[in-house]
Amino acid sequence: MLELLAPAGSMEAVAAAVQNGADAVYLGYGDFNARRNAKNFSREEFAAAVSYCHVRGARVYLTLNTLLTDRELPRAAEFAAEASALGADAVLIQDLGVLRMLRQVAPDLPVHASTQMTIHNLDGVKMVADLGLSRAVLSRELSRDQIEYITQRSPIEIEVFAHGALCMCYSGQCFLSSIIGGRSGNRGLCAQPCRLKYGWMDKADSYPLSLKDLSLAGHLRELRKMGVSCVKLEGRMKRPEYVAVVTGIYSRAIKEDREPTAEELEQLRAAFSRQGFTQGYYLDRQGPDMFGVREETKEPRELFAAARNTYQSGEAQRVPVTFYAMLRPGEPARVGVEDPAGRVVTVEGPVPEAARTRPLTAEAVQTQLSRTGGTPYRCEKVRALVEDGLSLPLASLNALRREALDGLTRQREELPRRRSGEYHAGVRYENCKEPPVLTLSMRTAKQVTPELLALGPALVYLPLEELAAHPEKAQAPAGTRIGVILPRVAWDREMGQVEEQLRQVKDLGVTDALIGNLGMLPVARELGFTLRGDFGLEVYNSQAVKEYKRLGFASLTLSFELKLPQLRDISKSVDTELITYGRLPLMIMENCIIKNRSGSCNCQNSNILTDRKGARFPVVKAPGCRNELLNSQKLFLADKAADYRHIGLWAQRLLFTTENPRECVQVVKRYLEQSTWSPNEYTRGLYYRDVE
Structure with a gap:
């Protein structure tokens, strides 16, 4: 059942x-x-x-x-x-x-x-x-x-x-409340901003996320x-x-x-x-x-x-019990009770006397023991052995029933015997002293240009669908590797295509796989990819780093819901990345709000969701015809490099979503300190403010 x-x-x-x-x-x-x-x-x-x-x-x-x-x-x-x-x-x-x-x-x-x-x-x-x-x-x-x-x-x-x-977003993948309000759903304090009014382009006049x-x-x-x-x-x-x-x-x-x-x-x-x-x-x-x-x-x-x-107003009498009774001359009256788990309690009462008028019958005993009202127990069966010619006050039977049920209650309340131990954080690993290398994650193949690759990023990640559709993008100059981003969500009916496309990109020489969900790990591991953890794994503490290391990950992306001092203090037993630029992903949604709006698929067009304060959130296509809601402002930390270069990172990641190829090059040059560009509007994310 x-x-x-x-x-x-x-x-x-x-x-x-x-x-x-x-x-x-x-x-x-x-x-x-x-x-x-x-x-x-x-x-x-x-x-x-x-x-x-x-x-x-x-x-x-x-x-x-x-x-x-x-x-x-x-x-x-x-x-x-x-x-x-x-x-x-x-x-x-x-x-x-x-x-x-x-x-x-x-x-x-x-x-x-x-x-x-x-x-x-x-x-x-x-x-x-x-x-x-x-x-x-x-x-x-x-x-x-x-x-x-x-x-x-x-x-x-x-x-x-x-x-x-x-929830509008897949549970565990929502960052809307924390990014816009400082209250994290992943920390148990979601403010439910999805229940508020939003609209398309300029007017917040409906509830497309509720x-x-x-x-x-x-x-x-x-x-x-x-x-x-x-x-x-x-x-x-x-x-x-x-x-x-x-x-x-x-x-x-x-x-x-x-x-x-x-x-x-x-x-x-x-x-x-x-x-x-x-x-x-x-x-x-x-x-x-x-x-x-x-x-x-x-x-x-x-x-x-x-x-x-x-x-x-009383008990529902949930627990079925069986009573046993034995009344014999010269012996104390015995009553037992048994619950569905096989617990048995037996109690003894006064010795029955010889009946002067009406002797006690098995039916009378059954009737008396069945009266379990006001207790959690329901009498399912009574097995009574009552020898002829005996008498016992009904009050004594009632007392035996109560005593037996009280004993059963004590047994059912007994605490399990379990092992316990002390919590030990374990050995701490020294933070990496070298400045972080530059990694890039792209949303489209066209964002990856010769000009971009010429800037020498250590690793460029492309979505699996994009890389499989554009095999020429698997080639990169010496010193730069191309990696593949696996979908954060892929149902079992999609996994056949995921595996086929992974084999294709493996044959192109791609060896690094960026994984944002545990369900994507087995197929990447079986095909021999180097496992790299994306933000969807929610790496928030040193113990999680150790556990993912045990699972075979070569690097992990630390949560962007942490402050810089917290990121610094994480014991980094594997290489760690931190997203330092881009429109942070706020939601991944199974329900296509773009199609809900227009009645047709318009992923290729600009789709902007506007909130009551006029903030504009791009909605883009995610693998499997899903939607991803991006932050209205870009995270920008290029002028704060001194703050994050010394917290022990292996890599800082630039997250490209709505940028055109020229903008991607512009941003990379700024983070390489080859220009003074900065966006008109930007956010520092959560790295400098407390998140509840």
């Missing part, structure tokens, strides 16, 4: 989820999770939540799914070790540095790959399985045929989002047949009544092997929606009808009042 995983932003929401049938809840403990604005649990609250859930047969998953700095890892290690000792059933992560830390401090705690890891193809799932993770939460953009393809071949459990808010909420309430049996292990409900920021309504509807549908009724679907809409729901990604039918905004509506008071009643 599908596991139903519900959100819990508070202890009240834990009760709301569990009393309405959730098989597991996910919650935050400490400040290191993707919903830092939700109420995160204290140590006492977390322990109480785990106890509450385990007694009632539900699991607890800890969210530790943000990027952490080196300074934050020791504190996060304390939270993780405590959560493991307190009985958390698994932990969700994004950062491979956090995974490395968990291996030290909580080696027996199961680890799940958060959707923040952008796992969207089978190779990505196999990669996290090889890393020791036991479950992968797939990207929300996948269609049902892709989910089925992965699930039926996956070596680990697969979890999918079934209900709740949809998706309706997802609802797969009509596809639950299909997901189960595919082999999906768990369906997840989004909503740790939402109130407990919402959690109760949505969890209850999904739970009943799953347990009764049906889809929700029309009345239940209306209740889902009333609880929360953005002009209805969408199944566009799941059905592989994308388009403008997937978009909507939150409208002011009256609170559904009756619905929420009924929802509150489900978790404030």
Whole structure:
């Protein structure tokens, strides 16, 4: 049966989820999770939540799914070790540095790959399985045929989002909130700028980045047949009544092997929606009808009042138990209880007396032991051996039942025996003393000209599609290598073409592959490319650097959400790059907003999205007919070279996107200190300001 995983932003929401049938809840403990604005649990609250859930047969998953700095890892290690000792059933992560830390401090705690890891193809799932993770939460953009393809071949459990808010960008790849507002979605503080008004060219008059909420309430049996292990409900920021309504509807549908009724679907809409729901990604039918905004509506008071009643007025009696009773003359009365996991508790009471009038019957014993109201337990069966002619007060039977159930509760609350360890950052590597070499990443083949190559960059990266279509660009003068950029997103149905094109460019003599997603690593490694990590891998700390080194990477691009002092302090066990010029990528989107706007594909034209303040964000084509939203201003640091040349980098990267060939040459000359050019408008990015 599908596991139903519900959100819990508070202890009240834990009760709301569990009393309405959730098989597991996910919650935050400490400040290191993707919903830092939700109420995160204290140590006492977390322990109480785990106890509450385990007694009632539900699991607890800890969210530790943000990027952490080196300074934050020791504190996060304390939270993780405590959560493991307190009985958390698994932990969700994004950062491979956090995974490395968990291996030290909580080696027996199961680890799940958060959707923040952008796992969207089978190779990505196999990669996290090889890393020791036991479950992968797939990207929300996948269609049902892709989910089925992965699930039926996956070596680990697969979890999918079934209900709740949809991000416009692939989770884990969004930088819009951090770049324009200093609040990082990858650090759990997304300000949701995608929900604001934008427009094309000059007027911000619509909501082209605000998706309706997802609802797969009509596809639950299909997901189960595919082999999906768990369906997840989004909503740790939402109130407990919402959690109760949505969890209850999904739970009943799953347990009764049906889809929700029309009345239940209306209740889902009333609880929360953005002009209805969408199944566009799941059905592989994308388009403008997937978009909507939150409208002011009256609170559904009756619905929420009924929802509150489900978790404030007693127990749902979730756990089926079997009672055993034996009453024999001259021996203490014995009552035992057994739960589904095989735990058994046996208690003894007074010795039965000879009956003077009405002897006690097995049926009477069964009736008395079955009265488990007010407890988390539901009597499923009673096996009673009652010899003839005996009498025992019903109050004694009631006391034995209560004592047995109390003992069972204590057993179910028992903490697991797990290993624990100390967190050690390990050896520090000396920063590179040489000034960084120059690398370039291009968006089009036409940007690579003889004039550009004559300037002697160490490495020029070209997108795979471009390099395969323009094989002549694989040639470069001595001292310059040509590398290939793999797509950050490629579904399994695209991977055949990716492999074919990689073989083509390999035959052209290209040896370096720039990789921005774990799912692209196996094919590049199998073909013998030198592995170089792009910004999509989100390298945020020294432990992540070590983990990627272990996976075979020769170089890594450090996160552009870090400040320069933080970048300097990262222990660089492999060569590192830093993007020092260009329009930073803010979003990669499965839903083509260019086509949504015009009804046709116009990637070759200039497409500019404008926000309420008049900032103009180019929208360009990404591999696979996807969209990429670029920053309105170019990152420019050529006049700050003294600041980044001494932080231990192997290379500084210039990121060319909307520039024409002449502009590319102009920029390279400026960074080589052969000119005084600077852009009219520019940004320093996040290298000089704090990011929350």
